Structure formats: structure tokens, C-alpha cells
Amino acid sequence: MKVLIVYGSTTGNTAGIAEALGARMGNAGLDVTVLxxxxxxxxxxxxGYDAALFGCSAWGTDEVEMQDDFNTLFENFDAIGVDGKKAACFASGDSSFEHFCGAVDVIENRLSGLGAVIMEEGLKVEGDYDGSRDDVDGWCDRIIADLQA
Ligand SMILES: Cc1cc2nc3c(=O)[nH]c(=O)nc-3n(C[C@H](O)[C@H](O)[C@H](O)COP(=O)(O)O)c2cc1C
Structure with missing residues (x-):
């Protein structure tokens, strides 16, 4: 089972979650690439991947703006070849903003439109991985179970 984890992160919070997910999945025997x-x-x-996870922080105020690097990728998202593949989204955010981890919902909708099979509701994390280890690890374990089902 080959899993791709792609993340866009400006201050490192979503990157830290991506690395934690990748390490936990690797320990569970999955072949994971974090990009x-x-x-x-x-x-x-x-x-070449069976499943893909997408992580992206949000930077808008009135409306959702995706993290810059992920936004560049998102402009050509039709080409990623996710049709029929298992997928899920995650992000770090700040719940004082109106659209908490808003990029998660935007990416999930787009993935569904592209024919991906959404495994779990997106993971929305307040701050960094260290502050929400149990939530991240629990979500990760559900994803692992989905992949191994
Ligand atoms: C101008 C600005 C706009 C932001 N907009 C949002 C937002 O809409 N939703 C949200 O959850 N967090 C928002 N944030 C908070 C960041 O997304 C948050 O700090 C996140 O942890 C950054 O993750 P990263 O380090 O992976 O880029 C915003 C922060 C700034 C400075």
C-alpha cells in the first residue's frame, strides 16, 4: 500500500502534522512518501500511489486563501490523477478565524469532484502537532484502518 502525503505550510505547523502522520503510517507498515x-x-x-493525503493551512481573513505553495498546485489539481483513489485532508489552523482550517473543506470538495473516495472527514488541528497529538494520532489510526480494510 503506497501513500502520498502532500502538504503546504508556511510556518511549519501543517508540515509537522504531515511528518507525524507519515511516521505513524510508516510504523504501521505502509509505504509513505511525504512531499x-x-x-x-x-x-x-x-x-503509482493507492491513496493520498493533502494538508494545507489557510491564510485568508474574509474568505479562504490557501497556503501559497499548495495554491500553485491547486491551480492544476485536475491533473493529479486522483480519480478512484482513497484520499483525505488535514490542516493546522486558528479557530479565531471565521473559516477554521478552511482549506480542508475546499480541497475535500475538489477531490470529491475529481472522483476521489474521501476516507474520513478532514482533520482540523488547532496550532501544531504537539498540542493535539491524541487527535492527530487517532485520526491517523482511522485512516490506517481504512487503508487496510
Ligand atoms: C492573515 C492570516 C490569515 C489566516 N487565516 C486563517 C483562516 O482563515 N483559518 C484558519 O484556520 N487559520 C488562519 N490563519 C492561521 C494560520 O493558518 C495558522 O497559524 C496555521 O497554523 C499556519 O499553518 P502552517 O504553519 O502550516 O502554514 C491565518 C493567519 C494569518 C496571519
Missing amino acids: NAADATAEGLCN
Whole structure:
């Protein structure tokens, strides 16, 4: 089972969650690749993977603005080849903003439109991984169970 984790992160919070998810999945025996959106190309991104997780923080105020690197990838999201594949989204955010982890909902909707199978409701984390370890680890374990079902 090959899993791709792609994240966009400006201050490192979503990156830290992505690395924690990748490590936990690796320990569970999954073959995981963790990729910064800044180093990713949309064309055929999911080729060769059974499942993909997408992480992206939000930076808008009145409306959702995706993290810059992920936004570049998102402009050509049609080309990632996610049709029929298992997928899920996650993010770090700040609940004092109107759209807490708003990028999660935007990406999830787009993935559904592209034919992906959403495994779990998106993971929305307040702050960094260290402050929400139990939530992140629990979500990760549900994803692992979904992948191994
Ligand atoms: C101008 C600005 C706008 C933001 N907008 C949102 C938002 O809409 N929703 C949210 O949950 N967090 C918002 N945040 C908080 C960041 O997304 C949050 O700090 C997050 O942990 C950053 O994750 P990253 O380090 O992975 O980029 C905003 C922060 C700033 C400075």
C-alpha cells in the first residue's frame, strides 16, 4: 500500500502534522512518501500511489486563501490523477478565524469532484502537532484502518 502525503505550510505547523502522520503510517507498515507542495508537480502527482493525503493551512481573513505553495498546485489539481483513489485532508489552523482550517473543506470538495473516495472527514488541528497529538494520532489510526480494510 503506497501513500502520498502532500502538504503546504508556511510556518511549519501543517508540515509537522504531515511528518507525524507519515511516521505513524510508516510504523504501521505502509509505504509513505511525504512531499512539500513547493516541490510537487500536479501532473500525474498521484500516479503509482493507492491513496493520498493533502494538508494545507489557510491564510485568508474574509474568505479562504490557501497556503501559497499548495495554491500553485491547486491551480492544476485536475491533473493529479486522483480519480478512484482513497484520499483525505488535514490542516493546522486558528479557530479565531471565521473559516477554521478552511482549506480542508475546499480541497475535500475538489477531490470529491475529481472522483476521489474521501476516507474520513478532514482533520482540523488547532496550532501544531504537539498540542493535539491524541487527535492527530487517532485520526491517523482511522485512516490506517481504512487503508487496510
Ligand atoms: C492573515 C492570516 C490569515 C489566516 N487565516 C486563517 C483562516 O482563515 N483559518 C484558519 O484556520 N487559520 C488562519 N490563519 C492561521 C494560520 O493558518 C495558522 O497559524 C496555521 O497554523 C499556519 O499553518 P502552517 O504553519 O502550516 O502554514 C491565518 C493567519 C494569518 C496571519
